Amino acid sequence: MNTLTVKIERAISELRRGGxxxxxxxxxxxxxxxxxxxxxxxxxxxxxxxxxxxxxxxxLSKNRSKAIGxxxxxxxxxxxxxxxxxxxxxxxxxxxxxxxxxxxxxxxxPESYNGVVSxxxxxxxxxxxxxxxxxxxxxxxxxxxxxxWAFDKNLIQINTSDIKSYEKVSANSLIMSVRxxxxxxxTENCEIIVFRPRDGxxxxxxxxxxxxxxxxxxxxxxxxxxxxxTGDVLDSLKCDCGQQLKQSIKLMAKADEGILIYLAQEGxxxxxxxxxxxxxxxxxxxxxxxxxxxxxxxxDERLYYPAKEILAxxxxxxxxxxxxxxRKVEHLKNLGINVTKRVPIKISPNKHNKKYLExxxxxxGHIL
Numbered sequence: 001m002n003t004l005t006v007k008i009e010r011a012i013s014e015l016r017r018g019g020x021x022x023x024x025x026x027x028x029x030x031x032x033x034x035x036x037x038x039x040x041x042x043x044x045x046x047x048x049x050x051x052x053x054x055x056x057x058x059x060l061s062k063n064r065s066k067a068i069g070x071x072x073x074x075x076x077x078x079x080x081x082x083x084x085x086x087x088x089x090x091x092x093x094x095x096x097x098x099x100x101x102x103x104x105x106x107x108x109x110p111e112s113y114n115g116v117v118s119x120x121x122x123x124x125x126x127x128x129x130x131x132x133x134x135x136x137x138x139x140x141x142x143x144x145x146x147x148x149w150a151f152d153k154n155l156i157q158i159n160t161s162d163i164k165s166y167e168k169v170s171a172n173s174l175i176m177s178v179r180x181x182x183x184x185x186x187t188e189n190c191e192i193i194v195f196r197p198r199d200g201x202x203x204x205x206x207x208x209x210x211x212x213x214x215x216x217x218x219x220x221x222x223x224x225x226x227x228x229x230t231g232d233v234l235d236s237l238k239c240d241c242g243q244q245l246k247q248s249i250k251l252m253a254k255a256d257e258g259i260l261i262y263l264a265q266e267g268x269x270x271x272x273x274x275x276x277x278x279x280x281x282x283x284x285x286x287x288x289x290x291x292x293x294x295x296x297x298x299x300d301e302r303l304y305y306p307a308k309e310i311l312a313x314x315x316x317x318x319x320x321x322x323x324x325x326x327r328k329v330e331h332l333k334n335l336g337i338n339v340t341k342r343v344p345i346k347i348s349p350n351k352h353n354k355k356y357l358e359x360x361x362x363x364x365g366h367i368l
Contacts, residue, residue: 002169002173002198002199004162004165004166004169005166005169005170005173005197005198005199005200005201006199006200007156007158007162008123008126008158008162008163008166008170009199009200009201010156011123011156011158012123012126012127014156015034015035015036015039015123015124015127015129016036016039016127016128016129017039018035018036018039018040018041018044019035019156020033020034020035020047020048020051020155021033021034021035021123021155021156021157021158022034022138022146022149022150022155022156022157022158023116023119023120023123023157023158023159023160023163024116024143024146024157024158024159024160025115025116025119025159025160026143026159026160026161027115027160028112028113028115028116029142029143030112030113030115030116030137031116031137031138031141031143031146031157032052032116032120032135032136032137032138033048033051033052033056033135033136033138033155034120034123034133034134034135035048035133035134035135036124036127036129036130036132036133036134037058037090037091037093037094037095037130037132037133037134038094038095038129038130038132039129040087040090040091040134041087042087044134045085045086045087045090045134048134048136049136051136051138051153052136052137052138052139052140053138053139053140054136054137054138054139055083055084055085055136056085056134056135056136057079057080057081057082057085057109057134057135057136057137058079058080058082058085058089058090058093058094058103058132058133058134058135059077059078059079059080059117059120059121059132059133059134059135060077060078060080060093060094060121060131060132060296061077061078061121061125061131061132061296061297062077062078063131063292063293063294063295063296063297063298064078064094064130064131064132064294064295064296065077065078066293067293067294067295067296068093068100069102070103077114077117077118077120077121077131079108079109079113079117079135080093080103080105081105081106081107081108081109082103082104082105082106083106085134089101089103090134093132094130094132095130095132096130096277096280096281096294096295097277097280097281109137113137115160116160117135119160119163119164120133120135121133122163122164123163125270125297125301126163126166126167128270128271128273128274130274130295130296131295131296131297132296167303167305168305170197170199170201170305171197171305171306171308171309172305172309173197173198173199173201174195174196174197174204174306174309174310174313175195175196175197175198176193176194176195176313177194177195177196178193178194179191179192179193179194180192182207184207184249184253186249186250186253186254187209187253187256189209189210189211189253189256190207190208190209190253191207191208192205192206192207192208193205193206193207193208195306195309195310195313202264202306203264204261204262204263204264204306204310205262206259206260206261206262206310206314207249207252207259207260207262208258208259208314209252209253209255209256209257209258209259209260210256210257210258211256218317218318219318219319219320219340219341220257220258220259220316220318220319220320221251221252221255221257221258221259221319221320221322221343222258222259222260222261222311222316222319222320222321222322223244223245223248223252223258223259223260223261223321223322223323224261224263224304224307224321224323224328224332225241225244225245225248225260225261225262225263226241226263226265226266226268226269226302227262227263227264227265227266228241228242228245228266228267229266229272230275231243231245232245237350237352237353238279238352238353238356239353239356240347240349240353240356240357243345243347244324244345244347245260247345247347248260248322248345251322251343259311259314259316261306261307261310261311263302263304263306263307265302268292268299268300268301268302269300269301269302269303270292270295270297270301274295274297277291277295278291278292278294278295279291281294281295287355287356287359287363288356288359288360289359289363289364299363299364300327300364302331303331304328304331304332304335305335307332307335307337308332308335308336308337311337317337317338318338318340319332319337319338319339319340320339320340320341320342320343321339321341321342321343322343322345323342323343323344323345324344324345324360324366324367324368325364325365325366325367326342326365326366326367327364327365329342344367347368
């Protein structure tokens with residue numbers, strides 16, 4: 001069992017329940033306390049100040065900073081410094097659908113803090129939380145003593161290097177846990193395989209099509225599909241995900257060959273709750289890219305390390321990829337997967353997803 005991924009999974013769980021974390025940057029010698037902004041309570045600000053002997057700062061992703069009119073951030077994040085932040089201040093700056101007030105900033109932190117701040121933002125995203133946090137510099141404890149200090153305070157302590165390598169290491173820990181034949185609507189020649197990480201992260205699965213569930217060629221027909229509960233399960237008309245999934249299954253069933261990898265990456269990996277927050281913003285006129293960026297995320301937060309590991313365990317080196325997204329092809333090629341052909345999927349728009357499809361084409365580069 002990998003201790004790095006266990007620590008990060010524990011840290012993610014702690015953040016998601018509104019807890020405090022200690023995050024240390026070995027390169028700069030800096031340690032901070034971090035709390036997710038969307039989960040703070042009235043007593044949180046005072047607790048952080050009492051523990052760290054310094055006042056909290058607000059940290060925001062670059063996209064969230066731009067969304068609320070804070071421009072000029074050169075790095076992946078912004079640090080807002082004020083002598084005292086109220087709960088209303090924090091929520092107005094960090095939460096979508098709340099009218100924000102222009103912040104007064106009382107100072108700036110040195111550039112040496114950029115590394116630990118960007119790692120805090122990354123960990124919030126990995127937790128499927130808004131990339132906005134309350135961060136307090138722990139100025140009274142040396143790096144050599146920080147682990148003991150955190151232990152004595154019953155706090156989880158992690159390093160920035162662990163955060164940066166977590167997603168890749170977690171994907172490498174996937175285990176082929178079970179496989180079973182599952183006849184489906186379009187074919188009886190189908191097997192489902194579940195991949196479970198050793199350390200408690202997200203499970204992924206794949207469907208393998210073909211007689212005796214074996215592939216006939218070394219250029220497998222592959223669809224890498226990210227979870228979309230609204231489209232795949234509820235047949236939502238707001239997107240084309242469910243249609244792409246069903247057409248891919250039909251294509252593989254007809255060919256009697258193929259692999260459909262289903263990744264637990266809801267909402268382009270921002271999570272179901274944040275996807276629905278984006279839907280609320282779209283009701284007020286934003287497109288899908290603008291909504292994601294207003295929340296503080298990138299247009300697409302997905303990484304394909306799990307897909308690479310699943311294909312490796314299935315001994316698949318060459319793929320004919322079913323996708324309309326050239327970026328996905330490039331992502332896989334950069335991971336060392338040989339994409340020999342892109343197989344498009346034709347989706348007819350409806351009145352509910354017409355703007356969504358146009359945005360995917362114009363802003364995200366999808367070939368429709």
